[in-house]
Amino acid sequence: MVRFGTIARAHWGRVVDAVASLGFDAIDIPLVWREHEVGPGTFDFEQGTRALDEMLTLARGAGLGTIVRVGPVCSDEAPAMGLPERIVRDVACQARTPRGNTVWVPDPPRIMPWPSIASEAYGREASAWVTAACQAIARSDPDGTLVSRVIVGHGPHPTFRNDPEHHPDEGPDPALTFAMRLADAANAAGIARDRVTISITGGLQIAPCARTLATTNALALASPHPSSGTMAVWRAVQHGGASTRLHGLHWDVWCGGPVFHPPMRGAHAVEAARVAVLAGAESVTVRMACAGSRWIGAILGETGGRRAHSALWADWNAWAGDMAIGEDIAADLVEPQELVRAARDDASIDPLPTPFAAFLGWTAGQIASDDVAVAGSKSLAAAESSLAGAERSLRAAGLPVRRVSAGAEGPLAWRCGDSTAGFTRRATAALESVALDVDPRDAAIVRAMICGERAELIVLNHTASPVRVRPHAEGWRRGDDIVEPGTTVELAGGESLRLHRPAAEVRVPSADAVIASRTKRRPAVRRRSAARPPKDGAQ
């Protein structure tokens, strides 16, 4: 991402060339509402640092594609979240507390009233801005060859709120209504629907409207902050990938941040981006390649000069370009939709914005009070605990596992209330050909996928200590070398391993296969049942 609006035009060419020289293949350009509004409802996309044509031309000249974001909130560091002051000050646009007071959100170094996504006035103004910006994009790129993706919607600003609130205009699911209204505005302004991507605040685990929006459009999400750990980044990316197969998904990974983000070393940002790619992020924006102000630790300095960690990003680009893309084979843990809704409706961190929890890598079950009722479980805490327990159990068995939203699961799926032990046995049988021995158990994450004629196995040590792994099945290759039977591979802290073999040699679980494995295993379970009935009564 390059924040052209904050960079002196004299440096634009140098910035674009530097981005290209680092191996990136596109530039992500956020258009910030307050910077383009020259009068109430009047916009400029031609003068000075607002010249969209010039940005697109420079990118094309350097052989780069472009993605354009129009928000209304699309850049974390812009004052007032990028909104014009007249919008911030308009009482009709402002979100309300239960007692009718203004909802204030941090806009470091100040706090500002948060415009309500339920407000008709705000929805109208935001749509007018999106329309104007998309018309400008359509004028600059009439045949749609320069801009591959136009991203609308709020995000990923972590202090943004899209929680239930109390605006008098509020109807059912205002977040969904608001996002669809913006997508329709972009479409009506000349951007084909398949090029319109909707940005979601918070992860898929946090935003209930995301599943619905994924049925009509590609989504854009932000990865959790690198300090939230390997597992949080991995889990979010896998969850998103599983739930957006129809239209795809675009990820933001972090390189620095605004001053209110925790500080981040360059090497740590690159490692988090590597985790995201290993977990399946295919279309990725590095936020930020260059910004003229208010962004700490971008890849390039404010005038386009390379910073020390830029070499790490060049290496990352070369490495990521070699990553295979395919269909995941995994045991799916189904998060009930009501868990997300119940968690948000009763978020114990209220009045803090729930996307902030996603930024920290929290799951839906971790943001709400423990005693919230959830269908299929005694409580939200019980549901979260059983999900986490099942995840640990499957990972300890060296199996690929991912959390998914209800409705996005594959044939091998666990639901709240199912027996964890029984499911782990079934999954072990169904996924035997991609399973690993991991020592210590649970210290590595496994991902398996079919990429055309080839099967890939990705193993990532998510701890700081060495981990030893050994595939169950013979015939896996590491590069050109066959991994000999019984060979153990040691991975240093954070290190990953990629193995491959012909796809035909890997058994992919289908609904039939899962049922067959269940039938095959049933006697064993019964024998155990005879000795000690399972506490949860399953099987």
Added chain:
Amino acid sequence: MIAHDVHIAGFAPRSWHRLVTLVAPGLVSRAPHEHLARESEPGGTLFVLYEGDRVQRAWHSHRGVIAIKGWPGADGVESLAAAHNARFVIAAETTALDEWSERVGGRLQLDDDAWTTTVVALDALRELADDGRVHVWPRLVPARVPMPNPAMLRTAFDLLLPDGKSALLMLFDDQALDTAVLVRRRGAAIDEVLGPEIIAHMTGALGGDHRRDHRHVRAAVEREHGPLAFGMFAETSRVHALLRTDEPAAWAMAMAARDVVFDPMPAWLTLAAGAGVVRAVARGSGALLGRTRMFQSIAPALAIARSAIERVRGTPVTQLLGGLQPLTVLAGVLRRTTPRDSPAHDEPTP
């Protein structure tokens, strides 16, 4: 205090990291795969939301979401910290955050300046603490210290950083610039915050010894950027130690030994250093000071400070110094933490 459209530039990830962790070591950056290792480290902050005698959610800055069976009440917060190996605890009733949001929402206006916003937000928090709905352990600010009003804060700000002037901090490590920040006030607020990349561009190559470099740096910055209200030059490790000390005269002694160089050195800083010496004498540390030759060199400052404090007694600044003492509060927090080092060369040279 800071303009909402403040210009911030010139920080690479490492220099910003070094600057922030100077006063907030808990925010040290970690590689994603090191996340789990942190769980076993002692310290951290425990956040608790409770309702009645039930804990609704507890989050430990090292261990994430944790389970706590029951809320022990305000008297049990210290034992809660000990049980979970936390150095700080912040606890609140579940409705307290909503209440805080309502109170702040009802009292703030969009045009309120940063001082008013800060005071309104802290006032609302203080009310909830007084009502026993918010708890902070350990108590770092004495209970009876009055909340400064916005006018007092503005006056203090005027004294510390007058309009049109800048403040500079330059820290060195291993004969090289470690981190730096240059902030400029324009009008009522700070409008520019610049980092080492831009400062280094103004100064050119440096020797790496703050005792010698400060004159050259001051001249270069004033030539390129404008007048300085004050500049502080030191070794990072020395500042880490000074920020954690409970010895009132420590800063004055460091200045006398030129471990910390202020250039220019404003009058308020002389007063503050002198006041530290006064406090050291008052609480009996004079014996310690008297045993060192250092005391001889700061004795004149002590005399100046005594007379100056007499002259300015009753002004907002001395009210601030006599009541809420930010450095003392910060030292109280930092003494419970360990300085975090950042490896200097974990990122390649371009």
